[in-house]
Structures are given as C-alpha cells and as structure tokens.
Amino acid sequence: MPRPRSLTPAQLASAALHVIDHDGLAGLSMRAVAQQIGMSTMALYRYVNDRDELERLVVDLVFGAVDTTPPAADRPWHQRIEIMADRVRDTVGAHPGIVPLIIAHRHRSTHLLGWSETVTGILAEGGLDGRDRVIALRSLSAYVIGAIQLEHLGPLGGPGTQVMAELPPTEFPYLTETATHARTVTADEEFHGGLANLLRGMTAETGRPA
Amino acid sequence: MPRPRSLTPAQLASAALHVIDHDGLAGLSMRAVAQQIGMSTMALYRYVNDRDELERLVVDLVFGAVDTTPPAADRPWHQRIEIMADRVRDTVGAHPGIVPLIIAHRHRSTHLLGWSETVTGILAEGGLDGRDRVIALRSLSAYVIGAIQLEHLGPLGGPGTQVMAELPPTEFPYLTETATHARTVTADEEFHGGLANLLRGMTAETGRPA
DNA sequence: CTTTTAGGTGTACGGCATACGCTAACGATG
DNA sequence: CATCGTTAGCGTATGCCGTACACCTAAAAG
Structure with a gap:
C-alpha cells in the first residue's frame, strides 16, 4: 500500500x-x-544501511556474473579447477577497480559460496578429503586472491619490475637477474604457471596422477 | 643552521x-x-608530504623488523623458503591492522626487496632458473599475500566457517561437509599446508627431490 | 647580538558519511 | 471519488577527514 x-x-x-x-x-x-x-x-x-552495504552489493553484482556450473567432467580435475579460477580472474579483470572491495566483502557474497561449492566438489572428485580438502580450498582461495591483486595492483610489466631491474646488481644479484626474465612472462603465464604449481603439489600429496 | x-x-x-x-x-x-x-x-x-607517505613509513617500519638474512644453508631449500614465509607472516601477525596497507604500499618498501632477494636466491639454489624462477617468486608472493589476508580478514575458525557450516546441505553438500573438518585445522596448519603444496609443485616441476 | 632558515601552529576550506525531520506520492480502503 | 497510512525521496546540519596557507618563533651561523 x-x-x-x-x-x-x-x-x-x-x-x-x-x-x-x-x-x-x-x-x-x-x-x-x-x-x-x-x-x-x-x-x-x-x-x-551504509556505504559498506553498497560496496557489498557491488561485489555481489560482479560475482553474480561468474559462472559456477561445474565444467565438463571429462577433463582432468586440475584442469577443471583452472577453468574455475579463470572464470573469477576474467570477471574481476573486467572491473579491476573492485579488487580491494573483494577482499573486504568476499565472505559475505552468496555467489562466491556457489563458486566455492563447485570447486570443493571438483577437489573431492580429485581425491581430496577431510583436512586435506580444507587446506586445498583455502590455499586455492589464497592464491587466486593474491595473484589477482598482484596482477592488478603491481603488474609484472609495470614499474615494480622496472625498479627491480635497476637495483644495484652487487646488492641484489638474484633479483636483477630475475627481472630480465620477468619481461618475457605474460600475466596469463604467470597466473597459470603458479596455479599449476599449486595443483601439482596437491596432486603429489594424494599420490594421484595429474 | x-x-x-x-x-x-x-x-x-x-x-x-x-x-x-x-x-x-x-x-x-x-x-x-x-x-x-x-x-x-x-x-x-x-x-x-601526505597521508600516503605516512602509510608507506608504517609499512617500512614493520617490514624493517623482518629478518632477511638467508637461513642456514644446510636445510633443504623448501624448508628455507618456509622460514622466510614464516618471518613475514609472524611480523604482520603482530600488527594485523596494517594488512591492507601492505597491499597498497608493498612495492615501495625497500625492506621487502631484501626479502625478495633472499627468497630468489634460495629458489635459485633449489634449481629454479629463468622464467620458472620468475613464476615461482610471483606465485610465492601471491600465496603469502593472499594467505595472510585470508587469515586476518576471514579466519578459519571465524564467522565465515560458521556460515558455511549452516548452509543448506542439499544445495551445498561439499561445503557443509568441508566446514566440519575446517574446525580441526589451525591457522598454522593451513598456512604451512598450502605453502607445502605450492613448494611441492615447484619441486615436481624441476624434477628435483624435496 | 642579528640574521636566516626551517620547525611548529591556527585557521579555514571543501569533501566525506550520515542522523534527523519534513513533504509528498502512492495503494488500499471506505 | 475522498481519505489515510506508509514510506520514498529530499534538504539541512553535524562532525569527521586531508591539507593549503599564512603566521610566529626557536635556534644555529655569522
């Protein structure tokens, strides 16, 4: 009325x-x-109610665009995890400004819970159970969150790498040398390479083949 | 004068x-x-000059307390990386309020460069070179940053896990089951477990034994 | 001493989130 | 069709914030 x-x-x-x-x-x-x-x-x-709640709405809107349906089960499980990670990364990449908001409101977004459910299911099918699965889910979350931040707040090709390259080589021999190789690594390679490392480690833990 | x-x-x-x-x-x-x-x-x-610079000073002060001297070389390299990661985690853990500042000012702290140099050196001794080393360093950074944030902004034993446990099991079968195990995992186990996964993956990549 | 330079202060401005009280638009009811 | 209860939307005001600017003054150099 x-x-x-x-x-x-x-x-x-x-x-x-x-x-x-x-x-x-x-x-x-x-x-x-x-x-x-x-x-x-x-x-x-x-x-x-307040600005905080508005920010939460924004995070929810963005994460609502992430596809949480499980990828086709005929692929190896680690590849399916990769697909799930890419979906989040692609969505956030379309709105890099919200990265800090994600961190603050991540745990209140229902859509993110759906993503976690799907990922957890894939981990289970990969042979991970109990405490191992808890750690796998959390470390995946940590990596994805951290990598997305690194990508958007301090990209590889950005000024950070430039600074590294121009350090005094006597004091920073390894960093300066590493910086020269950094230029040849794309953001995609970096994200997928690190993710592959993490997944390989989880695979090795269970003794299951990749 | x-x-x-x-x-x-x-x-x-x-x-x-x-x-x-x-x-x-x-x-x-x-x-x-x-x-x-x-x-x-x-x-x-x-x-x-401005508030931003003050924040930078804070980050530098905190990171200045991180020991960047290489750990004793008689330990396996992955264990030395773990020591380096723990040093950062312990230091930040003493001042959890600065976590968001770290993300914003991370690339401008000279002390953090020293930490990276030491870590890169350990990776090199672990047999990682060229692009693999770049990816290893970046994925380590991503994991450490992400895990520290997860720990302080949404701890395992906190309300987030509680929410997960109380979800409708029919809609979130895996998450609710995983939540019950989450209670038994400490923050230390979570951080070290995930880090071990990542390091195992890097080890497997080079074919070098852990 | 005097001079010079920079350290420290007080005031003021514009922008922020938001508490509060008002007005008016609208659906339901007679 | 007239009325009424509810609440959407607005205007105003408060108390924070960062910081520009003009000023005074402590203290070192001569």
Whole structure:
C-alpha cells in the first residue's frame, strides 16, 4: 500500500560499479552514486544501511556474473579447477577497480559460496578429503586472491619490475637477474604457471596422477 | 643552521603504528597521529608530504623488523623458503591492522626487496632458473599475500566457517561437509599446508627431490 | 647580538558519511 | 471519488577527514 520503490538493489549496485569503472575506487562516494542515478544522496539510504552495504552489493553484482556450473567432467580435475579460477580472474579483470572491495566483502557474497561449492566438489572428485580438502580450498582461495591483486595492483610489466631491474646488481644479484626474465612472462603465464604449481603439489600429496 | 628536527621518520611511523594497533586502521588519521605525538596536525607535514607517505613509513617500519638474512644453508631449500614465509607472516601477525596497507604500499618498501632477494636466491639454489624462477617468486608472493589476508580478514575458525557450516546441505553438500573438518585445522596448519603444496609443485616441476 | 632558515601552529576550506525531520506520492480502503 | 497510512525521496546540519596557507618563533651561523 505504500509508495513503491523505484530502484532495485542491482540497479543501485550497477550505478556504483559504473562510478568505479569510470573514476576508480577513490571516486566512489554516496554523492557520486546518487548523481549517477539522478537522486539525492540521502535517497540511497532507503536502499542501503551504509556505504559498506553498497560496496557489498557491488561485489555481489560482479560475482553474480561468474559462472559456477561445474565444467565438463571429462577433463582432468586440475584442469577443471583452472577453468574455475579463470572464470573469477576474467570477471574481476573486467572491473579491476573492485579488487580491494573483494577482499573486504568476499565472505559475505552468496555467489562466491556457489563458486566455492563447485570447486570443493571438483577437489573431492580429485581425491581430496577431510583436512586435506580444507587446506586445498583455502590455499586455492589464497592464491587466486593474491595473484589477482598482484596482477592488478603491481603488474609484472609495470614499474615494480622496472625498479627491480635497476637495483644495484652487487646488492641484489638474484633479483636483477630475475627481472630480465620477468619481461618475457605474460600475466596469463604467470597466473597459470603458479596455479599449476599449486595443483601439482596437491596432486603429489594424494599420490594421484595429474 | 636552522632549527633541528625533533622527530625521526621512524618515530613518526611508530606513532602511527601505535594508533593502528590501538584503534584499528580506521582510526588512523593525521589528527590522531599528531595527538599521539603531542604536536599539531600540520606539524606532521614537515616530515611527510601526505597521508600516503605516512602509510608507506608504517609499512617500512614493520617490514624493517623482518629478518632477511638467508637461513642456514644446510636445510633443504623448501624448508628455507618456509622460514622466510614464516618471518613475514609472524611480523604482520603482530600488527594485523596494517594488512591492507601492505597491499597498497608493498612495492615501495625497500625492506621487502631484501626479502625478495633472499627468497630468489634460495629458489635459485633449489634449481629454479629463468622464467620458472620468475613464476615461482610471483606465485610465492601471491600465496603469502593472499594467505595472510585470508587469515586476518576471514579466519578459519571465524564467522565465515560458521556460515558455511549452516548452509543448506542439499544445495551445498561439499561445503557443509568441508566446514566440519575446517574446525580441526589451525591457522598454522593451513598456512604451512598450502605453502607445502605450492613448494611441492615447484619441486615436481624441476624434477628435483624435496 | 642579528640574521636566516626551517620547525611548529591556527585557521579555514571543501569533501566525506550520515542522523534527523519534513513533504509528498502512492495503494488500499471506505 | 475522498481519505489515510506508509514510506520514498529530499534538504539541512553535524562532525569527521586531508591539507593549503599564512603566521610566529626557536635556534644555529655569522
């Protein structure tokens, strides 16, 4: 009987995401989002308790676009994990500004739970059980989160590598040498190479062939 | 010839760290740090260009406490990597509030470069070269960063696991089952277990025995 | 001493999240 | 069709924040 809402949470999140994509995470403010929508700042508080909740909506919106259906079971399990990891990486890569938000709100996104469920299932089919599976899931999460951050906050080809290359070789012999090779490694190779290492280690643990 | 400085950068960073340890990262402000020191807010700007630089000082102070000397070479290389990882984890664990600062300022800390140099050297002694070593270093960094964040922003025994355990089992069969085992895994086991997986994978790659 | 330089302070501005109280739009009911 | 209860949306105000700027003054060099 009362006045109907003119906005869905998804529309609100979408407006906030648009602000982030356009002006970066630093540009995200209640005022900016309100302007993007064409409402007053305080109107947003009818949809959201505080800024934190708005950020959560954004994370949920982005993760909602991640496909959580299990990949075809005829591939080896480690390859299926790789597909799942790539799906997250690709989705986040389309909105790199939200990376810090993911870390803060990761555990409150229901869509991410769906992703975890699928991954856990694949791990189980790979022969991992009990405590080993707990550790496998957590270390996979840690790697994916860390690698995505590294990729977007300090990319391989970026200034960080440049700094490494220009260090005094006498004091940093290994780093300077490694930096020269770093230029030839793409972001894809880096992500997949590290993931392959982790999966190989989990494989070796169970004694199951890759 | 002019008036001498009454503060070292380290003292400034220490005051800021004290604020963070006491009131959390959200409590960190130029005003709060100035009050902690007993100076006016604007006095800080004689030592630091902006808040960002203050944060950088904090990260440098904390990482300065990380021992970067190579561990005794008579241990197997993967064990030496583990020691290096533990040093970072222990140091950050003493000041969990700075975790988000690490991510933002990681690449500008000279002490962290020293840590990377030592780790890279150990990887080299472990038989990793060229592009494999680049990937090994980056995946190690990704894992350590991600795992530390997971540990402090969403610990295993925390509400996240509780949520997982209470999910509808029909929809999340694997997650709910995994959650029951999660209670028995400590933070140490989780961190070392995942790291062991990663190192095993790197070992397998080179064909070198662990 | 005086001079010079930089350390330290006080004030002010614009931007932020958000508490609070008002107005008016709308669906349901008579 | 008239009325009413509910609540969407807005305007205002408060108290934070970082920091630009002008000022005063401590203290070292001459």
